[in-house]
Each structure stands twice: as structure tokens, then as C-alpha cells.
Amino acid sequence: MANTSQSKKRARQADARLTVNKARRSRIRTFLRKVEEAIASGDKSAAETALRTAQPELMRGVTKGVYHKNTVARKMSRLSSRVNSIAAA
Incomplete structure (x- = not known):
């Protein structure tokens, strides 16, 4: 457990970052799940719109430090x- 005042502050900051990042990660996963569901349903227009709305959320995850940029690039690709x-099938 933290003993000094600085280490206590660092522990508080880590807890705050954890809750914010957990919420961001959950939000991004929700957008990805919507894309996956649209792909599974076979509706190309719905999948395209879901992907278009998920892309800025993923990029925001990169800028906020939740995901690495190559991870997001791989997921988007x-x-x-x-x-x-979907159209080819």
C-alpha cells in the first residue's frame, strides 16, 4: 500500500485513469460489436454506417492512449x- 503522500496521489490518479479508460474501452467495444452484428446480418449498408461511426471512436481511443495505433489500424483494416x-458474397 502507498505510504508517502506522493504515492497516495499516484494511486488515486491511477484509479481515476482506470475508470476512465475502462469506460472508453467499453464504449469502443460496443461500437465494434455493432459492426460485427451488421456484418453477421449481411446488411452491407448497415455495416458500412456502423463502421463509419466506429472509426472515429477507435481513433479517439488511440489519441487517449487506450489502444495502440497499429492495433486500431489492424482492426479497421x-x-x-x-x-x-459482403457485396461479393
């Missing part, structure tokens, strides 16, 4: 290729 493959 894979999701967009799956959305584009």
Missing part, C-alpha cells in the same frame, strides 16, 4: 475488408 466482402 480487417473490419473494412469484411464489410467489403
Whole structure:
């Protein structure tokens, strides 16, 4: 447990960051789930709109330090290729 005043403050800051980042991660996962559901339903227009709304949330996760930029780039690439493959099928 923290003993000094500085370490106590750091523990408080870490708790605050944890709750904010947990909320951000949950929000991003919700947007990704909506894209996945639209892809599973086979509705290309719904999948495209869901992907378009999920993209800024993912990028915001990068700028806020929740996700690494390459992780988000990989997720976006894979999701967009799956959305584009709906029309081919």
C-alpha cells in the first residue's frame, strides 16, 4: 500500500485513469460489436454506417492512449475488408 503522500496521489490518479479508460474501452467495444452484428446480418449498408461511426471512436481511443495505433489500424483494416466482402458474397 502507498505510504508517502506522493504515492497516495499516484494511486488515486491511477484509479481515476482506470475508470476512465475502462469506460472508453467499453464504449469502443460496443461500437465494434455493432459492426460485427451488421456484418453477421449481411446488411452491407448497415455495416458500412456502423463502421463509419466506429472509426472515429477507435481513433479517439488511440489519441487517449487506450489502444495502440497499429492495433486500431489492424482492426479497421480487417473490419473494412469484411464489410467489403459482403457485396461479393
